Every structure is written in C-alpha cells, then in structure tokens.
Amino acid sequence: QVQLVQSGSELKKPGASVKVSCKASGYTFTSLVINWVRQAPGQGLEWMGWINTNTGNPTYAQGFTGRFVFSLDTSVSTAYLQISSLKAEDTAVYYCAREYGLDYWGQGTLVTVSS
Amino acid sequence: DVVMTQSPLSLPVTLGQPASISCRSSQSLVHSDGSTYLNWFQQRPGQSPRRLIYRVSNRDSGVPDRFSGSGSGTDFTLKISRVEAEDVGVYYCMQVTHWPPVTFGGGTKVEIK
Numbered sequence: 001q002v003q004l005v006q007s008g009s010e011l012k013k014p015g016a017s018v019k020v021s022c023k024a025s026g027y028t029f030t031s032l033v034i035n036w037v038r039q040a041p042g043q044g045l046e047w048m049g050w051i052n053t054n055t056g057n058p059t060y061a062q063g064f065t066g067r068f069v070f071s072l073d074t075s076v077s078t079a080y081l082q083i084s085s086l087k088a089e090d091t092a093v094y095y096c097a098r099e100y101g102l103d104y105w106g107q108g109t110l111v112t113v114s115s
Numbered sequence: 116d117v118v119m120t121q122s123p124l125s126l127p128v129t130l131g132q133p134a135s136i137s138c139r140s141s142q143s144l145v146h147s148d149g150s151t152y153l154n155w156f157q158q159r160p161g162q163s164p165r166r167l168i169y170r171v172s173n174r175d176s177g178v179p180d181r182f183s184g185s186g187s188g189t190d191f192t193l194k195i196s197r198v199e200a201e202d203v204g205v206y207y208c209m210q211v212t213h214w215p216p217v218t219f220g221g222g223t224k225v226e227i228k
Contacts, residue, residue: 035217037164045156045164045207047217061216095163100211101154103175105163 002026004096004106011112017084020109022096029077030054032099036070036081039108040092050100051079086113117141117213121206121220127228134195136223138208143188145212152212155184155193158222159204167206168193195225203227 007021022034036048049060051070058070069082083090093108118141128134144151155168166175168184171191181196195202208220 044205044222045158045209045219047219049215050217059215097164100214101152101166101169102156102164102209102211102217103166103169105165108163 002098002104004098004104006094006096006106006109009110009112011114012086013115014086014088014113016086016113017082018086018111020081020083020094020096020111022079022081022106024077024079024098027098030074034070034072034079035097035099035102037095037097037102037105038092039095040089043092045095048081048094053079083111086111088113116216117144117210117218119208119210119218119220121208121223123223124221125224125226127226128195128198129228130200131197134198134202134225136193136206136208136225138186138191138193138220140189140191140210142213144191144210145188150212151187152210153184153186153191154209154211155182156207156209157202157204158207159201162204164207198225198227200227 003025005023010018030053033050035050038046048064051058067084071080091113095108096106098104120139122137156164158164167178172184183194205222205224211217
C-alpha cells in the first residue's frame with residue numbers, strides 16, 4: 001500500500017536550518033511528483049511547490065523561493081524539504097503529498113521555531 | 116493566481132442530516148485537455164488531510180458513498196447526504212488546473228450541533 005512517512009518534529013532556533021524527509025513506499029517513487037504543503041497553526045493549507053521525482057526539477061510557489069529547497073534521494077525513495085534562516089513565522093506543520101492531485105499525504109512534520 | 120472561495124466558513128449539522136459546502140473559483144477550472152482538476156479534502160482534528168473527491172465528482176477508494184461532488188466551470192459543491200460523527204473536521208477544495216500555484220480554498224469547518 002502507498003505510504004509517505006515523514007521525519008519527526010523539530011524545535012529550532014531562529015536563524016538555524018531544518019531538513020524534513022518524506023519516505024515513499026508502495027509505488028514507483030520516480031513516477032509521480034511530490035508536493036510540499038504548509039499549515040501554520042490554526043490555519044489552512046498552503047501549497048509550497050512540488051518536485052519532479054524523475055528529473056529532480058523543483059517548482060516553487062511564490063513566497064517559497066530562496067530559503068526553501070526541495071531535493072531527492074531516489075536511491076531511498078525519499079524527498080526532502082530544507083528551510084534555512086528559520087524565522088518564527090516558519091512554525092508550521094509541513095506535509096508531503098503524492099502526485100498532482102495530492103492523493104496520498106504524509107503524517108506531517110511539526111517545525112517549531114523559537115528562541 | 117486562481118482564488119478559491121469556500122462557503123460557509125462554519126457548518127453546524129445535526130447527525131443524520133445533509134450538509135453542503137460550496138467552492139467557487141475566480142476563473143474556469145476547465146483545462147485545455149477537457150478535464151476539470153478540482154479536488155476535495157477532509158482534515159479531521161489532529162490528522163493529515165485526506166483526499167475524498169478528485170476531478171469534481173470521482174470518489175477516492177474507501178470514501179463512503181454519502182460523500183458526493185458536483186459542479187462545473189467555476190462553481191462546485193461537496194455534499195454529505197447524512198452526516199455522521201466521524202465527518203467532523205475541516206473540508207478544503209483545491210484546484211490544480213492552473214498551476215503554478217496549486218490553490219486551496221480557505222476551508223469549511225463541519226461540526227455537530
């Protein structure tokens with residue numbers, strides 16, 4: 001069965017970096033894009049972008065360029081989201097989701113940025 | 116960017132009664148390939164979102180048949196024929212016809228009266 005398993009919660013100080021992983025199983029990893037979606041506390045869903053798992057080509061939504069980087073390790077069917085120069089407003093749950101229609105989602109990773 | 120507007124924001128429903136959520140887009144969601152890429156998601160409290168409906172009216176595997184989606188162009192509706200306790204949560208519409216970006220509606224919170 002299809003599963004996306006994300007890494008655990010992170011507590012970081014402002015200015016630090018964080019790398020969130022999303023490990024896929026149950027299908028051919030390189031056949032479908034992986035999306036990243038942010039949900040700030042008590043807020044709705046915000047699409048951050050996706051990465052083509054076949055070519056490695058990322059597409060970023062406005063507001064998620066510069067400090068946000070999507071990457072892959074296809075040898076272990078894993079996508080990564082790295083956020084640098086963390087700010088308090090980056091505190092959120094970050095989800096990965098499969099394919100253009102977002103049919104399967106990971107369990108989410110809470111990133112808390114606090115001094 | 117395509118703006119997705121959901122109503123109502125909050126929907127108190129009596130168990131066993133129907134519920135209806137509206138989603139309007141700022142432009143037609145009909146793709147040049149003829150398909151309409153409008154999906155609906157359910158997010159129960161403390162859980163990840165789960166896709167219920169794709170391409171307007173197709174139920175995902177395992178989704179109860181009390182959930183149905185309809186609409187065309189810029190106007191779409193998610194209906195729950197008889198609300199059950201497990202249906203409590205926030206429902207989002209999402210379009211992926213015009214990307215980037217993919218855009219979500221603001222969400223509709225379904226609660227039991």
